[in-house]
Amino acid sequence: MPVEYPPSRNEEPRFIVVEGPIGVGKTSLTRRLAASLSGEAILEQISDNPFLERFYKSGGSGALPAQLYFLFQRAKQLEDLRQSDLFSPVRVANFHISKDRLYAEVSLDREELALYEQMHAKMNIDPPVPDLVIYLQASVDVLLQRIVQRAIPYERFIERHYLEKITEAYARYYHNYDEAPLLIVNASSIDPVYNNADYAQLFEQVCRTTSGRHFFNPTAAVALA
Numbered sequence: 001m002p003v004e005y006p007p008s009r010n011e012e013p014r015f016i017v018v019e020g021p022i023g024v025g026k027t028s029l030t031r032r033l034a035a036s037l038s039g040e041a042i043l044e045q046i047s048d049n050p051f052l053e054r055f056y057k058s059g060g061s062g063a064l065p066a067q068l069y070f071l072f073q074r075a076k077q078l079e080d081l082r083q084s085d086l087f088s089p090v091r092v093a094n095f096h097i098s099k100d101r102l103y104a105e106v107s108l109d110r111e112e113l114a115l116y117e118q119m120h121a122k123m124n125i126d127p128p129v130p131d132l133v134i135y136l137q138a139s140v141d142v143l144l145q146r147i148v149q150r151a152i153p154y155e156r157f158i159e160r161h162y163l164e165k166i167t168e169a170y171a172r173y174y175h176n177y178d179e180a181p182l183l184i185v186n187a188s189s190i191d192p193v194y195n196n197a198d199y200a201q202l203f204e205q206v207c208r209t210t211s212g213r214h215f216f217n218p219t220a221a222v223a224l225a
Contacts, residue, residue, distance in 0.1 A: 015081075015128055016092045016206070017180075019099060020136030020187065021166045022158065023143040023150070028193040029136070030094040036203055039090030042077060044070070047152075055107070056157035064112045067104050068119060074100055078127045097127045102173055106165045130180045132209055136187040137171070140164050183209050185216045 016033060018026040027043060034041035046052065049069045055062030074097055081091060104116045138146075140163050147155050174182065183205060190198040205216050 014090055015130050016090070016132045016134065017096045017130040018092065018094050018134045018136065019096045019170070019174075020138070021143055021170055022155070022163060023147040024136040024138045024187050025146065025193055026094045026136055029134070030092050032193060032199065033203070033206065034090070034092040037090040037092065039092055042081065042091050042093035042095075044077075044095045045073060048073070053154035053157070056154055059107070063107045063109075064116065067100070067107060067112075067116060070103070071100050071116070071120065071123070075123055075125050078125070082126070082128055093130075096130070096133060097125060098173065099170075102169050103166070106162075106169050132181045132183060132206065133174075133177070134183045134185060134206065135170070135174045135177075136185050138186075138188040140167055142188045143167070178213075181209050181211050182213045183216055184214065189217065 016037075018030045018033070020026050030043065031041050033039075049066055051062050051066035051069055053062075055066040074095060077093075078097055081093075101120065104113060108116055140160060143163055144160060147158060174184065185192075185202065190202070192199040192202045202216060205214065
């Protein structure tokens with residue numbers, strides 16, 4: 001029987017973002033949180049990107065079109081979210097628009113990044129501020145293992161060095177992040193998707209986190225600030 005997890009406070013967040021590097025489990029957690037909150041999962045359509053496999057295979061000419069495709073897709077999804085009914089259900093997204101520039105800075109050369117920045121500026125994106133950001137962390141070894149296990153064909157071309165750079169970029173970005181409440185989750189040592197005990201603890205912390213920066217592990221959620 002599925003386990004129900006009632007929120008531990010009266011007003012659960014209306015817009016939650018789940019973020020983290022490739023393979024960390026953000027999409028699966030997004031779906032489970034949305035179900036627990038009787039909300040809607042807002043998911044990136046990664047497999048729709050026709051340039052992604054080319055980029056993972058060889059980088060080079062595939063990097064800029066892959067990045068711009070994601071930028072347009074994410075911007076459209078967030079614009080639709082902004083224009084939606086204010087009384088609509090809780091939304092849980094598996095992407096933060098900030099990640100787009102993060103990936104661009106890692107993946108593009110100097111000239112490509114300059115063109116990307118011009119396009120980004122012209123779009124004048126005004127994303128909604130999340131009520132909570134959940135940042136999933138994991139070691140590169142764990143990420144590579146999970147990528148192999150989920151066996152998505154185009155991901156078999158992802159190189160360790162690229163994943164290391166992405167992981168470091170996420171760590172730098174969220175080290176200084178203060179735009180919304182932030183819950184940092186050590187996803188190397190828990191399985192909140194398939195382990196109900198892990199998920200119950202995490203969900204309780206999600207519903208309690210209304211401000212500041214917090215770190216979650218399987219046995220305790222410790223406020224850092």
